[in-house]
Amino acid sequence: MTLCIVTYSVDGHTRALAQAIADGGRGQVFDVTALTEADWSTLDHASAIVMGAPTYMGGLPATFVQFIETAASRWDTGQWRDKLAGGFSTAMHPSGDKLNALMSLFIFASQMGMIWIGNTETGAPVVPENEGINSDGSWVGVTASVPKSGTKILSDGDLETARLYGMRMRAAIARWEK
Secondary structure (H helix, E strand, O other), rough: EEEEEOOOOOOOOHHHHHHHHHHHHEEEEHHHHOOOOOHHHHHHHHHEEEEEEEEEEEEEEEHHHHHHHHHHOOOOOOOOOOOOEEEEEEEEEOOOHHHHHHHHHHHHHOOOOOOOOOOOOOOOOOHHOOOOOOOOOOOOOOOOOOOOOOOOOOOOOHHHHHHHHHHHHHEEEEEEEE
């Protein structure tokens, strides 16, 4: 069972979310700006690929789109068909149009024939004891908002949401590969 998290991060926020997903799912993080042939081989043989990037002006940054365009070369061979997939994004604002970035990832995964796994964590006020969990209310994928002040790169709740999502991906891999 291999969980790969591919990400692009400028200021460390998206990288922190990727690492939390990896920690929860016992996965490995790959920076799209430094992929080697061995990394591409690992992705090609992975059970699941979770993709994430910051949301820039309502979409994915060009650097991550370059990864998508390179990965799309696997479309005609079906190399990524039936792999599990998921996504995550960060932005400065609670909305920040992160849904649009997630939808771009979802559409890419769907075109590749991948099986999308969404986020299932429900936070407060619906589940009062889950204060800070899924505070953006995103179920398509995991999202996080950059804190406006303080020394933390992301809130504890956003990092915990990502960790729980990693656990969900790991469980989905186990079910899918039976």
